[in-house]
Amino acid sequence: MAGPPSAPKKIAAIVTEYRNNSHADVVVGKYLDGYRQNGRAPKPRSKIVSLYTAQVPKNDMSRAKAKEHNVTIYRTIWEALTLGTNKLAVDGVLLIGEHGNYPLNDKGQKLYPRFELFLEIADAFRRTNQSVPMFSDKHLSYSWIRAKRMVEISRELDFPFMAGSSVPVTHRSPDWDLEWDTPLDKAGAVAYGGKEAYAYHMMEGMQSVVERRRDGESGVAWTECLENEAVWNYLDRTPWAKKIFDACLTVSKTRKPGQARELVKEPTAYLFGYRDGLEAATFMMNGLVNDFNVGVLPKGASEAKPVLMWLENGKPYGHFACLVQMIEKMYESGEPTYPVERTLLVSGMLDFALESRFQGYRRLQTAELDVKYEASRESHYCKGDPVWA
């Protein structure tokens, strides 16, 4: 029988920048203003008690929000986690290293300082000899090496660590997940947006489905990037990829009428060969769709099974409410809701895929990406139709 409910957890939000429509806005804003960000219930149980902003742009909203909700903004991460004392004074950390003025490198990666901010948080854990659960928004890092180190440190310091995108956990159309332990042969996805930022969402959406396959996840053996004409050629000569591609278009809610080849001026494909033989083909199709669609071909199946991962196209971007619900589960239970290895693997897949592109679309062997983990039987996404349907 459940005991009396414990006090709401106190959370420190460590963000790069907090302005209108930033990730800090749509995540922290749900803690402050409720899931629909309208000042009304329902709201997450946990309370934001401190804030740190790496940057303060002209359109910053953190100062006003902090005043409005009586949240203290600190000049250092140390102070945000200890609330001015010498001990850890929060029950959880939210690390939102998305958005802000950061340079692009020559691989087209935005150099968000997630690893750097993580190291500062972990240093506060080292200093106080205490640790609490942490959620890191989106990919762990643009760099596989840094992403791997973050997970290693979380094991060393023994704290619950979760990460990733809202795409795998938002509502789906149809409301479907891969049956746990299904033997899977091929997979794919069709999405839109920037080569790095949104390709990541697409890949993690797909990964959240394929990780449920028979024998669990054991990592990725190779990756290859294709662009432009090479993408259409690949589709022409790879029937299974075309099958999944076409199936994805049937569930998209934004599919433009017309021929893909005419609508999409600069297609990109990221191909992956998993270690257990699963092959995946993911496509960035700007001009054809404006949403995230995943498709799988179970072993022996003749038809691909597609699913749309459904994002709300305007404020308050309700898919982040689904993400916050998943984060809340960890803060309350002390266990990650799903393994951080999902995001570790996808961060690595993306880094190597962009490396393939950088090296002239070479197929790269990725022995490093031997990330093994098992997904739970239980699905983790928002069931049923969303409020914005």
Add this chain to the structure above:
Amino acid sequence: MAAGATAMGPRFLAAHVPPPKNVAAIMTVYRPNSHSDVLVGKYLEGWLQDGKSPGPRSKLVSMYTAQVPDNDMSRGMSKKHNVPIYRTIYEALTLGTDELAVDGVLLIGEHGDYPMNDKAQKLYPRFELFLEITDVFRQVGKTAPVFNDKHLSYSWIKAKRMVDISKEMGFPMMAGSSVPVSHRKPSIDFPWGAKAEKAVAISFSGLDIYGFHLLESLQCMVERRRGGETGVKAVQCLQNQAVWDFLDNTPWAKRLFDRAIAHSETRSEGDLRQNVKEPAVFLVDYNDGLQAAAFLLTGGVRDFTVAIDIEGRSEPVSTLMWLQDGKPHRHFACLTMNIEKMFESGVATYPVERTLLTSGTLDFALESRFQGYKKLETPELNVRYLVPKKSNFCAGPPNIDPPVSE
């Protein structure tokens, strides 16, 4: 003993001199006239940065640049001198292996596109880069000496943590400005063990960017006083008319001010108070009773002078700390010479606590300004350290190569 040279012949060289150290440079940016240019450039192209002159003994073996601006020169230098640039600090320190592959680390976190906060501090990511460097040390189970250019951090809390980590992990650490170790005119030091009573330092330019150098010019002198350094108890910043009022109402400050500025080689013509539109002063009260006033006089001077009253002496000790106003920025050769001593010996040439204290004093001075020029009590700044008698600034006139310590 002159760095980078020996009086003995080649066969003794082979028998007795250990191989040069390998050094990694971890930088915010490397572009013309940046600190990376004038420091790393000496490793790559010699003391005169002409590609011909001798230079430091240590070899630069890897680089990391946090930013790559349009006028980046790291890529060109990397190619020219066959020094690889790595995408991560981990790789720069292990050279692509799983072990520490360098004997020393240069952390140059000055220059680059970083925001200013509301205390007029530029948020250089020195603490963040330091955490990454030391995380590599944790990962591979081995450490190396680290030099951090300029203040440890704009933040006292971060600066202190950096020094604490270096103690915890047991590696030599040095930091700070080139000003304390450059040539002096006259070539004198504060008499070691003498009792200092009042001190004045004068410089120019921005509160954060040069206020740091100013405080180091002061600290490198007064740290030699009787009883050693025991920290700072209060800090206050004043600006504009309040600065002249302070001077006019504080006889010791006025007297030492005049003595210090007499050494300046760059004083503008005409009335100082007309030339200096926005004077600033940092008033520093030390725990042992020493009082100091450090002035920034943009428009009035373009150099660093100090004057300090000593008990029992009618004349204060005073001098100019000379910076070369153009290539090859000789004062950085003096700094490099001192860094090299640490890389070679494994012992910091002077204590990192000097820069811990100046970093903290500067943070609190800017906090004082932010709080409306309030005098702030600073119990946190109880930084205690001793320096040896030996001086470390560049001896003689600035044309001896390689540079030699006093």
